[in-house]
Amino acid sequence: MATTHHVSSLTLSSRKPVLSSQPSYGRRSLYVCKPISSKILHLRHNNFFNKTSESIVFATYSDEKVSDNDVKELREECGVVAVYGDPDASRLCCDALRAIQHRGQEGAGIVTAYDNVLFPLTGVGLVGEVFDESKLGQLPGEIGIGHVRYSTTGASMLQNVQPFVSETRLGHLAVAHNGNLTNYEKLKKMLQEKGCIFNTCSDTEAVLRLIDISKKTTFVLQIIDACEQLVGSYSMVFLTKDKLVAVRDPRGFRPLVMGRRSNGSVVFASETCALDIIQATYKREVKPGEVIVVDKYGTQTFHLSPQLERSCCSFEPIYFSWHNSEVFGLSVHDFRYNAGIRLATESPVDCDVVIPVPHSGVIAAEGYAFKAGIPYAMGLHRRPDSGRTFIQPTQESRDIGVKRKLTPDPSVLEGKRVVVVDDSIVRGTTAPQIVRMIREAGAKEVHMRIACPPIIGPCMYGVNIKKSELLANGKTVEEMRQVTGCDSLAFLSLESLKNCLGDDSSGFCKGCFTNEYPIPSSED
Ligand SMILES: O=P(O)(O)OC[C@H]1O[C@H](OP(=O)(O)OP(=O)(O)O)[C@H](O)[C@@H]1O
Ligand SMILES: NC(=O)CC[C@H](N)C(=O)O
Ligand code: SF4
Ligand SMILES: [Mg+2]
Structure with missing residues (x-):
């Protein structure tokens, strides 16, 4: 991951970033100068804080240069949270973000609203690295939104860490987004032709710029106006000085749920495991195409036009969501356990022990062992401080990540057919x-069983899956077996995947398994 080293400040009158000091970090590139009004106290961790009486401009430095290609290839899966009406809003956001850390490990941010001012703090790293008690103490107020980010190309840039804050005609607005806008390039071109200036390389910024040019007279109408021009996936939360707005795209690609704490405060999060950790009771999903506004008058609901067929990401219950979450109305645990059972039915093998690949393979392995009637054991141990490897930004870090993360246990494996x-x-x-x-x-035989079908196509809707990188790209299962070096390899069938998704399996996107995608390219 590229490290962001430096931020400096200046007033709007000078327009050029002034470096407070320049450490020698090899290649350095200037990425962003982001004017922010004096009404926003903009905080960054690692002393990335500066404030002037007029305005603030940030310049961030990275030791890795970002090419246009890198930027185009950015595809992320992230997590969002939001709290309305709790005096501990920033702490609750932080705890909720920790619970969804598995959705993004590169950057984290929280923005709160207090006394008509927005307080943002964003940083590169894990939630626990960006926030501590003193940082949270700098985020006052009863309303807040938060974000964890996973970017998947070489560059990891502070400038793209969300939430983003913007000063609009109607006041200050912050947004946190999980998803990927497939018409971003087209929107950006249109917006730039209208004179809009982009401060980041993130698709999310297009939403703020659409809001900037909207002629509607309230924030809620502007948000709806902007969202109705978006194509792709978006579960988003917006914050104004006195409102929270939660929006899910009409196809509902990414999850977003709503809960309530016992003191009446309203909570939104990407996954239910974030509600659990802050003792919020799960109320319901934000429905595809729904816009929920929370303010002092209560909760109001609007709907985006047009209504579209539901297309929730089937990779969420397979991998992305945490095992104790409920996602798209499915228990992730039960989904994975059933997948394991079906895998054992479809692809049995004579063996002595079933072991999982921790962490996301654990529940499917339990289901497999139960159905096969074979002993289950932890033949691979996961080091406690290790995170996810698939969401690391470079192949090098992913390779090292697997080595550091998993250790085999000879007492389980020696002499066994596994x-x-x-x-x-x-x-x-x-x-x-x-x-x-x-x-x-010391295992005698190694048989691999995979609890989803081969991934053969890319994802344009928020998961970093590029066709050229896929192991299954252009390979038969036998060719994949040879690459992995196991004695036999089998995948869950598409039929079984549909079965595990339940009666409404047609309401799920399965594009990366089938190469049939829910959004026609003419829409982008
Ligand atoms: O074929 P690959 O490109 O390696 O991707 C697939 C692997 O990556 C994920 O694990 P990860 O370590 O990200 O997370 P986990 O701890 O939740 O299993 C997933 O669970 C697989 O193990
Ligand atoms: N993809 C995510 O979920 C993060 C939002 C957005 N696509 C970004 O670039 O940061
Ligand atoms: S293409 Fe695959 S990863 Fe992407 S939204 Fe569809 S099912 Fe999910
Ligand atoms: Mg894994």
């Missing part, structure tokens, strides 16, 4: 390494 179950194979970073580890620990 079935190892994982949730998915995407780029094939994990599978060959763990097959080797299991063999080196």
Whole structure:
């Protein structure tokens, strides 16, 4: 991950960033100068804070230069949270963000509203690295939104860490977004032709610029006006000085749920596990195409036009969501357990022990072992401080990540015929390494079972899956077996995936498994 080293400030009158000092970090590139009104106290961790009486401009430095190509390739999966009506809003946002850290490990941010002022704090790193008690103390107010980010190309830039804050005609507005706008390039061109200036390379900024040019007379109408011009996936939360607005795109690609705490405060989050950690009771999903506004008058609901067919991401219950979450009305645990059961039914193998690839393969392995009637054991241990590897930004960090994360246990594996179950194979970073580890620990045979179908196509809706990188791209299962080095390899069938998704499986996107995508390219 590229480290952002420096931020400096200046008043709007000078227009050029003034470096407070320049450390020697090899290649350095200036990425952003972002004017922010004096009404926003803009805080960054690592002393990235500055304030002037007139305005603030940030310049961030990274030791990795971002090319246009990198920027075009950015595809992210992130997590959002929001709290309305709790004096501890920033702490609740922070705790909720920790619960969805598995959705993004590169950057985190929170913005709160207090006394007509927005207080943002964003930084590169894990939630616990960006926020501590003193930082949270600088985020007053009873309303807040937060974001964890996962960017998947080489560059990791502070400028793209959300929430974003903007000064609009109607006042200050902040947004946090999970998803990916497939018409971003087109929107950006149109907006630039109208004179809009973009401060970041993130698709999310297009939403703020659309709001800037909207002629509507209230924030809520402007947000609806902007969202109705977006194509792609977006679960978003907006913050004004006195309102929260939660929006989910009409196809409902990404999850977004609503809950309530016992003191009446309203909470939104990408996943229910974030509600649990802050003792909020799950109320319901934000429905596809729904706009929920929370303010001192209560809760109001609007709907985006046009209404479209639901297309929730089936990779959420497979991998992205946490095992104790409920997503799109499915229990992630039950989904994965059923997938394991069906996998054992479809692809049995004579063996002595079933082991999971921790962490996301655990529940499917339990289901497999139960159905197969074979002992289940932890033959691979996950080091407690390790995060996810698939969402690391570079192949090098993903390779190292698997090695550092998993250790084989010879007492489970030695002399055994082993079935190892994982949730998915995407780029094939994990599978060959763990097959080797299991063999080196003395296993006699290694059979891999994967609890989803082969991933054969890219994702344009918020997960970093590029076709050229996919292990299954242009390969038969036998060819994939040879690459992974196992004795046998089998995947869950598409039929079984649909079965696990339930009666409404047609309401799920399965594009990366089928190459049939829900958004026609003419819409982008
Ligand atoms: O084929 P690949 O490109 O390696 O991607 C697939 C692997 O990556 C994920 O694990 P990850 O370590 O990200 O997270 P986890 O701890 O939740 O399993 C997933 O669970 C697979 O193990
Ligand atoms: N994709 C996400 O979920 C993050 C939002 C947005 N696409 C970004 O660039 O940051
Ligand atoms: S293409 Fe795959 S990862 Fe992307 S939204 Fe559809 S199911 Fe999810
Ligand atoms: Mg895994």
